[in-house]
Amino acid sequence: DQQVKQNSPSLSVQEGRISILNCDYTNSMFDYFLWYKKYPAEGPTFLISISSIKDKNEDGRFTVFLNKSAKHLSLHIVPSQPGDSAVYFCAAKEYGNKLVFGAGTILRVKS
Amino acid sequence: DTGVSQDPRHKITKRGQNVTFRCDPISEHNRLYWYRQTLGQGPEFLTYFQNEAQLEKSRLLSDRFSAERPKGSFSTLEIQRTEQGDSAMYLCASQRGHVYEQYFGPGTRLTVT
Secondary structure, eight states: OOSEEOOOSEEEEETTSOEEEEEEEOOTTOOEEEEEEEOTTSOOEEEEEEETTOSEEEETTEEEEEETTTTEEEEEESSOOGGGOEEEEEEEEOSSSOEEEOOOEEEEEEO | OOSOEEEOSEEEEOTTOOEEEEEEOOTTOOEEEEEEEOTTSOOEEEEEEETTEEEEEOTTSOTTEEEEOGGGSOEEEEESSOOGGGOEEEEEEEEOTTOOOOEEOOOEEEEEO
16 A cells, blocks of 8 residues: 555656646655655655645755645745756655655656 | 765676675764665665664565664675565665654665576
């Protein structure tokens, strides 16, 4: 049973526009959420995170929004750049420390 | 480079052989995690250490898998009697104290023929 779902396998966006990646979760015990970016042949790279007590966190071009009532979070990238093309994983931390990952969304930014 | 390192980066082995992977975490990080990733999926938790103590193991970790972290520094993951289903990317991550972000190494890609 997938507790973290990324329902869009891929997303294509024009350079300079906004990229919105979505993530849904089912476990209400998740208390911290993270986004990772992964390039081919590399490990995931931490991007941005948000605590369950907040609804927004911003870091430069990246903003994560959390809607606890809907069990939904999203990552906004503005403006999108070709170097942002990668696989993006949503992850959630439950009690303890292990992370539960979604299956990932492939983002392609076209120049 | 002070990031997480893993060795080897690639391993091809025949079914039934034993393999061992090594992970060196970021030096001040006391927590170390092992994950497995297969094609089209996100990383799946296998086990984690706080210092030298192994605190949690996933049910994915069969009896053929064993992990150690002697002296709370580097860690090894051994798979005995490998099966084709063990083919995957094995990722190591480290974490400092109560900061929740985990930092991943480049992974070891295992192919069992």
